[in-house]
Amino acid sequence: MSSTSTTFPSRRAASSTSADAPLPQPSTSVSASASRATSAVFTLFEGNYHLGAAALFNSLYAAGFRGPCYAGVRGDAPQWTTRRADGSHGFETADGFSVHIIPLQSEHHLTNVKPLIFQRLWANECANIPALFYFDPDIVVKRSWTYFEAWVQHGVALVQDVNSTMPPDHPTRCAWADFAAGAGYQVRRPVAHYYNGGFVGARREHLPFFDAWADLLRHAESRGAAALGAFSQRNDAPPFIRFPDQDTLNMAVMCTDVPVSTVGNAEMDFTAGGTLMSHAMGRPKPWARSYLQRAASGIAPANADKLFWQAAGVGPIHAFAPSILRRQRRRLALASALGRLYRRT
Template identity: 40%
Template sequence: MRSTVCTLFEGDYHFGVGALVNSLYYHGFRGVFWAGYRGALPVWAHPLREAGGYQEFAVAKDCVIRFIPLDTYKHLNNYKPDFMLRLWESHCPEAETLFYIDPDITIKCRWSFFEEWASRGLALCEDMYNLMPADHPFRLAWREFAENSGFACSRELQRYFNAGFVGLRQGDRDVLRLWQTLMTAAEQQGLFDCRRMWMDQHAFPHLRNDQDVLNLALMVGATPLSTIGADGMDFIPGIFMSHAAAVTKPWRKPMLPKALNGVPPTRADKGFWQHVEAPIRLYSKPHLLWRRIDLLMGSAVGRLISRAPGG
């Protein structure tokens, strides 16, 4: 199967991009990884080869990252469907399957599993807050907004999905157009601001972010789904991916001080630090040694606290 992977990043999220690509390569991914970015390119991406509309960095044998500079007013979270459609239309029309993966995720199992998964339907994972009944007031508000905008909701869902990972076949890309169209409609009606990551969670129609709009698109569309629970992103222990969805990302997190304050390293923290050395080296050897000592000490403190009476 001809598949490709993409992400979006700016600022220090390039550390997450490097760890994601390393984890993909470790688990068997070979091919092109597309990275849309704003701002500066990472220092580890060197040397670069100039090409039409992108710059290419050779990661290892049979694996490259192609960096595409972006000029959009949107917060990058709200640019996901636009970017995926742009890739299929202009950069990789031959790709049979396309995966979007957030740059704070690492992969934990063989890459071929993901291709098999997406061959059976739109590949999604439940969010950490995964239950949202069909009669939830947010869903009812979304339905009202969609119907007032000319869209019929044909599917009832009980679960809520995370927008940090989406895998789909080219024949199902209408779901991307629907996701994009619903965000545009909400913005044109003054109900959504694509420049922001989060909207007021209590304001009608309760479309707080790109993830809510994706879940509405699933209610409107008829694309077959293939979904995994909260274990898909390690929100509960799993074997597929680890998503560092917390505000403090692993590359910014002082592990020992956090552990001493009752917040030990997570599975996602450990997944990140497992994949920062090869084939892309993200840190110098002295810095990496220090950060791994910090991780070990933080983990040890976390275990002691959890075993203490009342822990």
């Protein structure tokens, strides 16, 4: 990496940033919603992904979540936030729901600061909040929030990826074991599945899991693994790291004895039957898709598309004009009808 690249701070420095750290100085104030919350949520985004984050936050509100949401943002704060007296940006409702923008300057892909955000929030803004959840900004929550809070009582909450089968003796997993040993970690348990990094939930007592995850990401950086930014679907050199944040998340599952509680990939709507959340796969994302053009190519709208536009229009955050919501819903309905007649095989 070049001399201008941002590097990960050591575990000891995770709660207070240095000049080359990817996180800004933590806020010294605690919001009213954080002072009485039992859980908090964070996400990470840049560019037009703020539209996805708005739908995520609306879905959390509809699910009954009340408390602070934190958004690590590279670039300008979304227009649906307001500038506060202290110069920060955010959004709040009268009944205890709030969003707080954390500006990020990291040159890394934003997904690679997830474990650092867990560490930083529990050390600072969420010091008195027992449960913390990360969601990608292209996820919509479907289940009551009480379910999520109960889930993490049993361990770090994870969802299997779309391609989830990965037995303990898988050659990639064996290469990961060798890689982790170089960072001082040994395999602690056999793991048969691969988990998606788009959602992680935990309680404070699970913090050693995130320490390990951050250590393994730093080790990947020191090895030049995809420069922790450029994803490669095909990496034929050991340790076969294709997605640094997600692969090292899965290494942390292998190399810690922190309890985990996992569900199948239907719970992200990767297959039918899920009830927890819907994760929009691929690109473009729902807010940027041309549904009629896709339908003409035999690609019908997915459940994630329908749930996104539902959440975008119902909730406290209004990221779209009503006319756009009406137009997109009409196009979704027409594209769905076309999809019943013509579907790519």
